Amino acid sequence: MTGNTPAERILIGLGIEDPEDIDLEAIAWSEGALVEYRPLLGCDARIIGSTRKAVIAVNSRSSPERRRFSIGHELGHWHHHRGRILLCSKEDVENPRTDALDPERRADEFASDLILPGYLLHPRLKKIKRITLAVVRELGHEFAASLTATIFKIVQSDHFPLVVACYGKQRRRWFTRAAMVPGWWYPVEQLNRATFAADMLFNGGAEQNWPRKMGADAWFNFRNCDRFEIQEQSFLLPGEEVLSILTIPEDGLG
């Protein structure tokens, strides 16, 4: 395994060997930060602190998974951007769209490593043959993480040939791709109406219980991509968005 990230080193230092034991309030406390829950207007979380002590306020109206991610995100700011006051809007927290150098992305990565640490996730992924929504839900439940955070981390782990893309009714919002998948597997700008994702988003179609085969040209448009068949499984997100898990066939990996 490659070196552990700062967030993973904190967990290892606390002797955490089970996702169940990732108590974010206790971890925050061990880092000098007190977590408070209260209704917040216009932001999901914020951190105010000196160089040694901080108070993290988390929006009590958010879902439990969201609150967890927000604490992790603020601890990321505490680790990387100490001494600054940062108000993190809904768009700042858990947003794969932000640029890799953006402080919000760094805070998100820290949260992801704290909630879904590689050293606990990778041994589980090694036992899994293929990624289905059921698998993502089960892992998300075990790590108390949202489906989006869980699938994002699975893609980043590069154990499976996945492209994950999120679409609104107008256009693609973001996508992420496993490092093993070549760059020409670049999802199209607008959702193709032939996809299960479009059926769910536009027609109220039901979620598929299992990944379904689909011509790759419904999702991609590189030359000769119609030679390939991919597998798609999609689920709806709040706010009229759909997230699709696309498995690239082995002969498409170059």
Ligand SMILES: [Zn+2]
């Ligand atoms: Zn932030």
